[in-house]
Amino acid sequence: MRASDGNFYVVKFQNNPQHPRVLVNEWIATRVAERIGLPVAVPEIVEVSEWLINKTSELHMQLGGKKTPCVPGLQFGSRYVIGPMDGQILDYMPEALLDESHVRNLEIFPGALAFDKWTCNGDGRQMVYWRKGRERKYTATLIDQGYCFNDGQWTFPDSPLRGVFSLNAVYARVLGWESFEPWLSRIESFQESMLESFAEAVPPEWYAGDWDALQELVAKLIVRRSRVRQLIDEFRRSTRNPFPNWKAAEQESPAKKHFVM
Secondary structure, three states, X not given: OEOOOOOEEEEEOOOOOOOOOHHHXXXXXXXXXXXXXXXXXXXXXXXXXXXXXXXXXXXXXXXXXXXXXXXXXXXEEEEOOOOOOOEEEEOOOOHHHOOOOOEOOOOXXXXXXXXXXXXXXXXXXXXXXXXXXXXXXXXXXEOOXXXXXXXXXXXXXXOOOOOOOOOHHHHOOOOOHHHHOOHHHHHHOOOXXXXXXXXXXXXXHHHOOOHHHHHHHHHHHHHHHHHHHHHHHHHXXXXXXXXXXXXXXXXXXXXXXXXXX
């Protein structure tokens, strides 16, 4: 959808078939990822009027074989990473092209892994790849945080293969714990007040006005900051063997470094 600011957005509506809370997940998780320095599609709260829905036949969903209009009000918007006329966007990059000659920022994938382990992303890591005009290299950008916090459950059933990218090629650069910096240290020192400010900006209708549940979610995220290294290590030791180039001398987590956000 094109918004009043002139930008195009992918818009998720309150009555989406996944869960109303996915709008909360998208907002909080995307703002967090942005804050720790990961490239994300810019999040916005978008108001869609009843008039526009009534006048736009495409603004409906097929639910249980029934055509249901999108509900009006405040929705979650994810800005297009580049204007449709300004460049090219891919939602899939073949494994053969996941290298430094085709993607300029492969180093962000370990940071995305740390983020997804912290937020217990129930989906595989989703990316889009974009480039302007005649640029040769693409830029990878995180999208679709709806399954963070275990979808609408707001629980954290961790497992080694949860919230990871589908192809090991993006982890070939991981040589040890230093490959997860500065994102890992930024997660571990993430300020509680910042998380609370993200939560306070969420429209109450996205979480049915259950402020206590939203506060509990924030509290769980604060506690989980110290578990991220363990969760990454469990993935490292899994049968998938995602980090074949991890240095033998780096078997244990080194002393934590601190990076200012």
